[in-house]
Amino acid sequence: MLLQGDEAATLEALVAESGAQAVYWNRRYGAAQREADRALKTALRERGVRVESFNGQLLNEPWTVSNQSGEPFRVFGAYWRACLRRGDPPPPASEPERMIFQSLPARLTRRASKLDDLGLAPRAPDWASGLRAAWPAGEEAALERLRAFLATDLDAYAAGREEPGDAATSRLSPYLAVGAISPRQVWAALKAAQHAQGRDSARRAASAEKFASELGWREFCHYQRYHYADLAARNLRPAFDAMPWRKDPASLRAWQCGLTGYPLVDAGMRELWHTGWMHNRVRMVAASFLTKHLLIDWRAGESWFWDTLVDADPASNPANWQWVAGSGVDAAPYFRIFNPVLQGQKFDPRGNYVRRWVPELAGLPDALVHEPWKACVQSLAAAGVRLGENYPQRIIEHELARRRALEGYAKTAGAKGRTASKQSGRA
Template sequence: MSSNVILWFRDDLRLSDHPALHEAAKSGAAVIGLYVLDDSRRPAHEMETRPLGGAARWWLAQSLRRLQESLAAIGGTLVLRRGPAVKAVTELAREIQARQVFWNEIAQAPELARANKVEAALRADGIEVRTFPGDLLVDPAILRSKDGRALRVFTPFWRRVLAIGAPPKLLPAPTMLPSIADIPSETVDSLCLEPAEPDWAAGLRQTWDVGERAARQRLKTFLAAGIAGYARGRDRPDIERTSNLSPHLRFGEISPRQIWHAAQFAAAERPALSGDIDKFLSELGWREFCHHLLFDTPEMATRNLQPAFDAFPWRPDRGALRAWQRGRTGYPMVDAGMRQLWQTGTMHNRVRMVVASFLVKHLLIDWRCGERWFWDTLVDADAASNPANWQWVAGCGADAVPYFRVFNPILQGEKFDPQGDYVRRWVPELGGLPASLIHQPWRATPLELQSAGVRLGTTYPEPIVEHRAGRERALVAYAKLRAA
C-alpha cells in the first residue's frame, strides 16, 4: 500500500504550530497539502459552510499563494480543489492512493458536520483519519457551565480559561516535506477569489501584508514597540495601538497559542508591561469566548441569542442602511469608520462598536443587516466573532451591552479622536474644520463652514437622524420589549 498522506488545510494556513502537519511530517510519508474551496452555487441549506464574503475571499487568495510558497520551499505541494469537501478529499485520496488523511479540527457545528462527512467517506474507503485539536486555547467541549452549556458571561469564562493554565508548547514547522509532483490542481487565479471588474481591492493591497511570515512579524513588532500603553490606547483610532492580527488569526496564519506564548514571554521580559499584556490577552480571550458561543449556537448569525428579541420592532429602511454602508450618515465618527472599512477591509474596534450601535439603535435597523455587511467587507470576518459582537451591541447576545447604553457618536469622537485626526483621514472633506467642530460640523457657523470648504447637505450630508431623537426612539422600543 502507498504511504502517501493528505494534509487537509482549512482555517490554518501556516506551517508552524500546526499539529496535523507536524504529525504528518513525522510519518516519513509523502505529504500532499490540500485546500478545498466550496463556493458552488447551491441552495443555502445545501451548503456545508457559510460562503466567504468578498474581502475575505481576497485575503484567502493572498494567503494561499503564501502557503504555496512556504510549502514549495521545503519540498511540499499544495493542491487546490473546488466543490464539496467530501468529493474533493475522497477523490484526491483515491488519485494518490493515500492511506491517511490528517487535519485540525474546527469547533463549529457546520465545520464539524462537514468534517464528519469527510471522515465517514474516507473510512468507508479504508483510509485512516487523524484529527487534532483546533485553533482555540481550550476545547469548548470541556469548558461548560453546571448545566452543560457554554458560559454566557465573559469574565467567569476567561477566569476559567486562565485557571486551566498555559496552552501546549508550540510545534516547529517541518524543515522538509516529501511530496508528489504533477497532481492536478486548480490555481489560485482559477478559483476567482479576487475582484476583476471593477477591481475594488486596491485599498486592501495597500493596507495588508498577508501570510504566515507577515503575521509573525506583525506580532513581533507589536510586542516590541506597540504594546506599551495598549490598555488605554487601544480605544484610540487616531493612533496605532492595536495589533491588527485579527485577519491573520481568522485564516490561521498564526495560532492563538503562538500569540499567547509570545505575549507571556514579553511579560516575563518586561514586567512593567504586564497590565497592557494582560489586556491584550483578554482580547484574545474574547475571540475564544465568541467561538465557544458558536459551538453551542451555530445559528448565531441569524438567530437572537436572547429569544425575547424576536419581537423587537426593527424599522427596515433601505435608504438609511445605504447611507450607513457608504459612510454618508452625517456623523463624522460613523462615516470615518464605514469608509475605513470600505477601503481597507478593517475598522478600529472602538469605532466598530460606535457604527454598530448607530445602526441598531439610532436607526433601529436589524443587527443582521449590519452583520451581513461586515461579513462581506471585513478581511477578518469570522463566523463566531462577527455575529457575537453584533448581538452584543444590539443587546440580544451573550453578556450583551445594556439596552439603555446608546453610544453617542459625537462624544465618542471627541473622547477617542480628540484632535479629529481619524476623521480627517477618512472624511477629508471635513479636514478644514477645527477639532472643536469636526465631530459635529452642523454646529459651525456659516463663516466657519465656508472657510473650511464645507457645504452641509452638498459636500457632506446633514445628519440622517438627530442624536437625541434617535436615542429616545431606541429607548422606547427597548422598554416596550422588556415590558412585553
C-alpha cells in the same frame, strides 16, 4: 495545487487515487462543518484510512470549558477566568523537519488549478487596491506583524487601544481569521515578550493582560458559535424577536457609504470600505448607530460587515453584533446607547481619525470636527464645509433617535428574556 468540487467527494477521490493511508486536518467549529467532518472521518475510517483532527484555531476547545453545573458559561468574565485557571494552552507544534510532496495523481491533474488561475482578485474594476496596500498577505506577513507589535507597541496597548487615530492595536485579526497565524502562536509569543527583561514591567504586564483578554473575547465568540449553532441568524435573547426593527433602505445605504452626517460613524464606515478593517471602538459605535439610532436589524449590519471586513469571522462578527444590539449573551444593555459625538470627543479628541477618513471636515477646528452642525456660518465657510452639499446633514438627531430606540426596546418586554437554549434552531 488546488482541487475544486464537493469537499468530501474531492478528498475521497484524492485519497483513493493517491493511495494515502492517513489524512490530517484542522478542526472546524460551525455546526454544519462539524457534521460534514464527522461524516467524512467515518467514511475514510471505514476504508481503513487513518484520520486525525487537530486544534489550529483556538486556545481551548469549546467543549472543555464549562461552569460548575457542566453548562456553557454565559458571562465573559467567568468564562475567561475559567480559561486562565487551566494555565497556558499547549505551545504550537514545531515545523516538520522536512516535507515530501507527491505529485498529483494523473486522473486529478486536469481538475487542478493554481491560486492565481482562479482569478479571485478583482480586476474590472479593481476595487481592492486599498485592501492590498493595508494587508500584505500570508504567514510571513502575519509573523512579522506579531513580532513588530510585541517589540514596539505592546507596552502602549492598554493605554492606547481605544483610540482609533493611534495604530496601537495589533491588527492581527485578518491573519487570525484566515488562519495565517494561530492564537496559540500569538499566546506563546506574548508570554515570551511579557517576561522579556529591561522594560517598564507594570505597564507591560497591564498591556499583556489586556491583550490576552482580547484573545479571550475571540475565544468566547467561537465558544458561542459552538454552543449556539445559529448565532448569525437568531437572537440569542428571544425577547428581541419582538423588536420593531425598521425597514429603511435609504438610511442603511447612507450608513454603508459613510454618509450619516455623524463624523465618527462615517469615518469608520469609510475606513472599512477602503481597507477592509475598522478600529474596534468605532465598530461598536457604528454598530450601535445602525441598531439603535436607525433601529435597523443587527443582521443587516452583520451581513455588510461580513461582505466588507478582511477579518470577517463567522464567530466574532455575529457575536459582536449581538453584543452591541443587546440580543446576545453577556450583551451590552440595550438602553446604553452610544452618543457618537461624545464617543468621538472622548476617543478621537484631536479629530485625527475623522480628518483622515472624512477629509471634507479636515479644516474644522478640533472642537467642531465631531459636530459640524454646531459650527457657525463663518467656521463652515473657512473650512470649506457646505452641510447638505459636500458633507451630509445628520440623517437623524441623536436625542430623537435615542427616545425611539428606547420605545422600541420597551416592546421587547424589557428584553429580559432568557438566553436561547444551546444548540437549538438552524445550523
